[in-house]
Amino acid sequence: MQTISREDYLKAILKIEEESGTVSNQALVEKLSTRPASVTNMLHTLADAGWVEHLAYKGVHLTQTGKAIALSTLRKHRLWEVFLVEKLNFNWDEVHQWAEDLEHVGDEELTNRLDAFLDHPAFDPHGDPIPTAQGQWSDGRNLLPASQADVGDRIQLKGVVNSGEAFLQHLNRLGIKLGLTLEVLQALEFDGSKTLKWPDGTEASLSKQTLQNMLIERVEIKSNKR
Amino acid sequence: MQTISREDYLKAILKIEEESGTVSNQALVEKLSTRPASVTNMLHTLADAGWVEHLAYKGVHLTQTGKAIALSTLRKHRLWEVFLVEKLNFNWDEVHQWAEDLEHVGDEELTNRLDAFLDHPAFDPHGDPIPTAQGQWSDGRNLLPASQADVGDRIQLKGVVNSGEAFLQHLNRLGIKLGLTLEVLQALEFDGSKTLKWPDGTEASLSKQTLQNMLIERVEIKSNKR
DNA sequence: GACATTTTTTAGTCTTGGCTAAAAATAGAC
DNA sequence: GTCTATTTTTAGCCAAGACTAAAAAATGTC
Numbered sequence: 001m002q003t004i005s006r007e008d009y010l011k012a013i014l015k016i017e018e019e020s021g022t023v024s025n026q027a028l029v030e031k032l033s034t035r036p037a038s039v040t041n042m043l044h045t046l047a048d049a050g051w052v053e054h055l056a057y058k059g060v061h062l063t064q065t066g067k068a069i070a071l072s073t074l075r076k077h078r079l080w081e082v083f084l085v086e087k088l089n090f091n092w093d094e095v096h097q098w099a100e101d102l103e104h105v106g107d108e109e110l111t112n113r114l115d116a117f118l119d120h121p122a123f124d125p126h127g128d129p130i131p132t133a134q135g136q137w138s139d140g141r142n143l144l145p146a147s148q149a150d151v152g153d154r155i156q157l158k159g160v161v162n163s164g165e166a167f168l169q170h171l172n173r174l175g176i177k178l179g180l181t182l183e184v185l186q187a188l189e190f191d192g193s194k195t196l197k198w199p200d201g202t203e204a205s206l207s208k209q210t211l212q213n214m215l216i217e218r219v220e221i222k223s224n225k226r
Numbered sequence: 227m228q229t230i231s232r233e234d235y236l237k238a239i240l241k242i243e244e245e246s247g248t249v250s251n252q253a254l255v256e257k258l259s260t261r262p263a264s265v266t267n268m269l270h271t272l273a274d275a276g277w278v279e280h281l282a283y284k285g286v287h288l289t290q291t292g293k294a295i296a297l298s299t300l301r302k303h304r305l306w307e308v309f310l311v312e313k314l315n316f317n318w319d320e321v322h323q324w325a326e327d328l329e330h331v332g333d334e335e336l337t338n339r340l341d342a343f344l345d346h347p348a349f350d351p352h353g354d355p356i357p358t359a360q361g362q363w364s365d366g367r368n369l370l371p372a373s374q375a376d377v378g379d380r381i382q383l384k385g386v387v388n389s390g391e392a393f394l395q396h397l398n399r400l401g402i403k404l405g406l407t408l409e410v411l412q413a414l415e416f417d418g419s420k421t422l423k424w425p426d427g428t429e430a431s432l433s434k435q436t437l438q439n440m441l442i443e444r445v446e447i448k449s450n451k452r
Numbered sequence: 453g454a455c456a457t458t459t460t461t462t463a464g465t466c467t468t469g470g471c472t473a474a475a476a477a478t479a480g481a482c
Numbered sequence: 483g484t485c486t487a488t489t490t491t492t493a494g495c496c497a498a499g500a501c502t503a504a505a506a507a508a509t510g511t512c
Contacts, residue, residue: 024489035470037470037472041491089339263460
């Protein structure tokens with residue numbers, strides 16, 4: 001049985017809290033692919049540890065301590081992902097599971113040394129911001145989903161909404177990776193798809209679904225648009 | 227409760243098998259600081275997995291599979307130790323416990339990439355040989371304990387018998403690390419201690435105990451001795 | 453070769469996190 | 483506001499690896 005650590009629960013609660021404000025057991029069941037009873041159980045454990053406040057039937061939220069632990073774990077996870085991609089040459093779709101294990105190894109000291117060794121990266125291989133040792137993680141950037149880009153824009157991929165293996169591999173097959181700049185040639189109103197042009201001149205059409213999961217920055221906005 | 231993994235048991239069995247041929251439960255109890263009942267329990271588990279052959283009251287030994295897993299785990303452990311020392315700048319006395327955790331992360335692929343990243347090191351930070359991906363670990367060297375060095379020898383530290391934290395820190399305080407070359411100035415018959423000379427000219431006397439735990443190579447043998 | 457000592461095993465529990473099934477509480481529909 | 487559907491909790495159990503205490507086997511001594 002693959003067990004889910006207390007820290008994994010904290011990370012999940014943190015993410016759900018950010019996405020949707022309120023954290024239901026159901027949401028945790030889905031995010032962690034587990035069972036309702038397991039969630040209730042773990043929430044008791046976390047509450048006993050003082051890491052969350054839990055009101056039965058009313059949801060859960062992180063305490064200061066809980067949030068600090070969640071951010072620290074996220075920091076470790078993302079730093080290890082950088083290590084795996086930058087140093088061991090894994091692809092961005094291959095690193096999540098190993099990082100899930102690595103994040104439970106080492107203390108703050110080890111993490112800070114890893115951070116220094118990696119030259120204090122600000123973002124992980126999926127473009128997600130890496131919290132600092134002080135638990136700050138303001139993502140200064142203002143990214144938008146590629147689905148909101150206009151015809152004529154030149155856009156650069158800076159992150160993904162969904163960093164599941166399947167989606168990342170889909171991007172791999174399309175030759176899309178972080179930092180790639182694309183030009184929006186055409187937008188189809190009826191299905192939300194867009195035709196994009198690669199730096200090498202090839203063109204392809206991406207579905208609305210795919211575009212919504214790509215977080216981009218506009219690098220150049222077509223001049224005749226405001 | 228700090229739990230000992232199946233792989234940790236295999237590593238311990240491997241080491242005891244090499245040191246003393248036959249592996250008693252008692253030896254495992256000591257090596258792993260656990261209880262007799264826990265050992266018996268685990269040996270059943272390992273036997274069921276086909277990793278050891280266990281005859282009640284008669285001792286245990288590794289199967290082919292068990293030995294391969296033990297060597298693979300040892301390889302991971304030692305490679306991670308190299309990483310922690312070479313890349314994250316930890317001291318040799320600080321890395322064992324983290325490596326104990328890291329060795330359980332990743333598969334053969336990850337290990338091989340780590341190996342390549344580290345430039346295929348042959349020895350870990352304590353001078354212990356690192357098994358290859360094929361499970362070979364012939365230590366070509368013929369090291370001897372410093373207690374056997376003669377007056378006039380110039381000796382180079384290549385390994386340690388005991389890589390416990392306390393002993394390594396003792397060596398740290400003496401300014402002794404792997405690769406250091408020392409000259410044997412004097413040997414006291416009655417307590418086995420020796421006076422050694424550092425490259426910087428300072429001298430100090432080491433106890434028999436300490437010398438026995440230092441594995442050295444003679445780099446120059448005093449000419450007037452055979 | 454009998455007796456005492458040491459080693460190993462058995463029996464029975466604990467802990468953490470997981471599960472299913474059923475009960476209880478909440479929320480949604482009319 | 484009652485009734486149904488959904489969500490959450492409770493109750494009871496599983497599995498791994500650990501532990502203690504007691505029984506059984508092996509070893510060593512004379």
